[in-house]
Amino acid sequence: xxxxxxxxxxxxxxxxxxxxxxxxxxxxxxxxxxxxxxxxxxxxxxxxxxxxxxxxxxxxxxxxxxxxxxxxxxxxxxxxxxxxxxxxxxxxxxxxxxxxxxxxxxxxxxxxxxx
Amino acid sequence: xxxxxxxxxxxxxxxxxxxxxxxxxxxxxxxxxxxxxxxxxxxxxxxxxxxxxxxxxxxxxxxxxxxxxxxxxxxxxxxxxxxxxxxxxxxxxxxxxxxxxxxxxxxxxxxxx
Numbered sequence: 001x002x003x004x005x006x007x008x009x010x011x012x013x014x015x016x017x018x019x020x021x022x023x024x025x026x027x028x029x030x031x032x033x034x035x036x037x038x039x040x041x042x043x044x045x046x047x048x049x050x051x052x053x054x055x056x057x058x059x060x061x062x063x064x065x066x067x068x069x070x071x072x073x074x075x076x077x078x079x080x081x082x083x084x085x086x087x088x089x090x091x092x093x094x095x096x097x098x099x100x101x102x103x104x105x106x107x108x109x110x111x112x113x114x115x
Numbered sequence: 116x117x118x119x120x121x122x123x124x125x126x127x128x129x130x131x132x133x134x135x136x137x138x139x140x141x142x143x144x145x146x147x148x149x150x151x152x153x154x155x156x157x158x159x160x161x162x163x164x165x166x167x168x169x170x171x172x173x174x175x176x177x178x179x180x181x182x183x184x185x186x187x188x189x190x191x192x193x194x195x196x197x198x199x200x201x202x203x204x205x206x207x208x209x210x211x212x213x214x215x216x217x218x219x220x221x222x223x224x225x226x227x228x
Contacts, residue, residue, distance in 0.1 A: 043218045102214060
């Protein structure tokens with residue numbers, strides 16, 4: 001299956017700062033990537049769909065000005081959490097769909113802690 | 116839109132027993148139903164999936180059944196082992212939301228040795 005990496009694997013930041021999370025598809029050109037958020041002991045919730053060369057589409061209730069997504073190349077999508085607050089502390093996971101099947105390949109996730 | 120409900124939220128079984136987790140979905144157009152295992156702090160790991168043109172699929176100790184009429188699907192783990200302990204998520208896609216996955220709330224499976 002495809003290999004997806006994320007960087008950093010964990011980050012601790014102060015409230016009010018911005019944090020960028022990178023999601024890379026290492027062996028596959030992904031025109032679409034998905035960003036999920038997972039709070040402790042909860043399920044994965046889709047935040048947005050990242051589209052290469054165009055604007056991301058956001059799920060209802062997700063602030064596009066707070067969670068900036070950039071998908072400038074077929075192998076890299078970034079999620080920037082702007083003006084982070086403690087309630088943004090979560091596990092952020094990206095994925096991309098396989099080419100010819102419904103399968104999605106998930107990145108290892110990024111643990112964000114906002115103090 | 117799609118809504119996926121998953122039960123039970125926690126499940127404890129004795130090693131060697133079977134475990135069954137059930138999910139229902141709302142969008143009759145959904146056609147892909149994967150199951151994921153997630154260990155603490157790790158990414159979800161696909162363990163088995165089924166598409167709407169199939170009623171049952173098996174892979175060694177793991178099986179999934181799908182009832183399209185009732186819009187529910189189930190995960191069956193036989194001969195459970197302590198290493199099966201994890202959180203399991205069902206998901207659905209292919210309906211109104213296209214290839215976006217909608218996840219169930221998850222089931223904490225504990226296998227007692």
